[in-house]
Amino acid sequence: MRELLEAVAAGEISPAEAESRLAGYATSEAGRFDATREQRSGIPEAIFGEGKTTSEIIDLAETAIETTGRAIVTRLESNRQESVAERLQQLSASDTVEVHSRAKIIVAKANSYNRPNEGGEVAVVTGGTVDIAAAREAAIIAREMGATVHEITDVGVAGIARLIDQLDVIRQSDVVVVAAGREGALPTVVAGLVDVPVVGVPVSSGYGKGGAGEAALLGMLQSCTVLSVVNIDAGFVAGAQAGLIAKTASK
Numbered sequence: 001m002r003e004l005l006e007a008v009a010a011g012e013i014s015p016a017e018a019e020s021r022l023a024g025y026a027t028s029e030a031g032r033f034d035a036t037r038e039q040r041s042g043i044p045e046a047i048f049g050e051g052k053t054t055s056e057i058i059d060l061a062e063t064a065i066e067t068t069g070r071a072i073v074t075r076l077e078s079n080r081q082e083s084v085a086e087r088l089q090q091l092s093a094s095d096t097v098e099v100h101s102r103a104k105i106i107v108a109k110a111n112s113y114n115r116p117n118e119g120g121e122v123a124v125v126t127g128g129t130v131d132i133a134a135a136r137e138a139a140i141i142a143r144e145m146g147a148t149v150h151e152i153t154d155v156g157v158a159g160i161a162r163l164i165d166q167l168d169v170i171r172q173s174d175v176v177v178v179a180a181g182r183e184g185a186l187p188t189v190v191a192g193l194v195d196v197p198v199v200g201v202p203v204s205s206g207y208g209k210g211g212a213g214e215a216a217l218l219g220m221l222q223s224c225t226v227l228s229v230v231n232i233d234a235g236f237v238a239g240a241q242a243g244l245i246a247k248t249a250s251k
Contacts, residue, residue, distance in 0.1 A: 054080060125179070127157070127180035132179075157186055
């Protein structure tokens with residue numbers, strides 16, 4: 001405790017970082033940032049953009065960078081991505097700001113931050129181009145957890161030869177995330193061809209009865225091959241699960 005207080009007094013660490021070490025979280029005007037989540041559970045804390053003002057997102061992102069060296073903002077609408085990224089740069093809150101527009105994610109990092117790089121291998125597979133947003137969200141999170149990620153796109157079951165051509169890459173991974181909309185058949189097919197865990201992500205594509213991802217979700221839940229299923233468009237959850245599995249496998 002004394003060493004921590006002396007470090008704050010000497011300007012070696014900020015009060016926010018000291019608070020996060022003592023309490024496990026840091027408090028700002030926008031809320032409490034769980035600064036020790038990754039140490040505790042292996043999954044990085046993220047700032048959910050939907051429903052928050054731009055000022056609240058910036059405030060939490062600054063706190064995240066100050067306490068952990070990195071901020072991950074998810075589900076940020078395209079019309080706010082540029083302004084959030086610019087404000088983070090202007091405030092010198094980070095040295096690197098990555099905008100992943102389609103995945104609706106911003107990752108900002110201090111120059112001193114070192115991302116883990118020994119987290120196994122993850123394949124992220126999509127049925128069609130429309131599935132890329134959810135799949136890329138999963139890929140980014142798994143990568144930020146230290147995994148090597150292989151993104152394989154547009155290999156849906158309507159042209160099964162496209163999938164067969166990519167099986168060697170998929171099979172070398174420790175876990176496979178498969179994002180698919182419509183009837184959600186692709187994860188079932190992949191799970192029948194590989195001997196590693198498969199995580200299915202139903203995507204809110206399709207139309208008419210069972211559209212918006214409902215048919216895909218139900219189809220994956222009824223899969224006759226063994227796979228785990230997350231909620232509709234839940235790329236973050238799939239990426240985090242895959243990251244944990246890959247990390248465990250790599251050990």
